[in-house]
Amino acid sequence: MRKRIKPLALLLFFACFILYIVISKHQLDLQNRQAQTKKSQVSQVTTKKKKEETPSDEPEEELLNKPIVDLSGWQLPSEIDYDTLSTNISGAIIRVHSGAQAKKENVATHLNGLDKSFATHIQEFQKRGIPVAVYAYIAAGNIKEMEKEAESFYKASAKYHPTYYWLDVEEKTMSDMNAGVEAFRAKLESLGVKNIGIYIGTYFMEEHSISTDKFTAIWIPTYGNDDGYYNAAPNTEQDYDLHQYTSQGQLTGFSHYLDLNQLSTLKDQTATYQKLFTVPKENQ
Numbered sequence: 001m002r003k004r005i006k007p008l009a010l011l012l013f014f015a016c017f018i019l020y021i022v023i024s025k026h027q028l029d030l031q032n033r034q035a036q037t038k039k040s041q042v043s044q045v046t047t048k049k050k051k052e053e054t055p056s057d058e059p060e061e062e063l064l065n066k067p068i069v070d071l072s073g074w075q076l077p078s079e080i081d082y083d084t085l086s087t088n089i090s091g092a093i094i095r096v097h098s099g100a101q102a103k104k105e106n107v108a109t110h111l112n113g114l115d116k117s118f119a120t121h122i123q124e125f126q127k128r129g130i131p132v133a134v135y136a137y138i139a140a141g142n143i144k145e146m147e148k149e150a151e152s153f154y155k156a157s158a159k160y161h162p163t164y165y166w167l168d169v170e171e172k173t174m175s176d177m178n179a180g181v182e183a184f185r186a187k188l189e190s191l192g193v194k195n196i197g198i199y200i201g202t203y204f205m206e207e208h209s210i211s212t213d214k215f216t217a218i219w220i221p222t223y224g225n226d227d228g229y230y231n232a233a234p235n236t237e238q239d240y241d242l243h244q245y246t247s248q249g250q251l252t253g254f255s256h257y258l259d260l261n262q263l264s265t266l267k268d269q270t271a272t273y274q275k276l277f278t279v280p281k282e283n284q
Helices: 007-053 082-086 118-126 143-160 177-190 202-207 269-276
Strands: 068-071 091-097 132-137 165-169 196-200 217-221 242-249 258-263
Touching: 068 242, 082 118, 091 118, 091 143, 118 132, 118 143, 132 143, 143 165, 143 177, 165 177, 177 196, 196 202, 258 269
Parallel strands: 068 091, 091 132, 132 165, 165 196, 196 217, 217 242
Antiparallel strands: 068 258, 242 258
């Protein structure tokens, strides 16, 4: 004869079973919520880190107010605290080619005209998030040499994906200087360069009839008192994007004088900064 199960014991069994299911479900829900919270926190940290590491599409006013430096091999990497200097600038323009005037090797330049320090300058600034453009000093004596130097300038610069290629035009080295400058520019363009600007003084431009029509940006030097500070906008009717305002600038991170530049105050500086210091998509 089977032993009869008491109703009270059966009721107690089912009550315990239901309680076990409820507790288990509660613990599972709690674990799921904790997992979701942790995932959300990780996502927020990752997003914040990406925002900190990726330059904003819209440069802030504080950044736009910082100067832009141009450096050559004469500014020795061993004398630069790149960490500190990078916090005080919004961009850098680095000389890559010093032109045909390099008759002999010196501390700044190789015999082939390439600067000795350009690669170090570019890499040190880029790894600290500073956008970098490049420039070449124009000094060839004929069209063929202009094209050869343009090609050398491009080959040395291209792998670093500079935001702009600038021609530094300061002296007359051939009878038709305008033709020489155009030959250099056209060669860069034929190699695929889109952003090509010219650095030139307004007096030199007028005296030698240098056309700027085919350049996509203009950079002019006017120093005012040349006391290391920005004194005033250039007194010129020439349209320009960048103004070199002193050769006596001083910034923490380098103990010698620097050329300092700022965006034209006559234009939308945010748009100009993006124009001069954004790498073209085709060059990325």
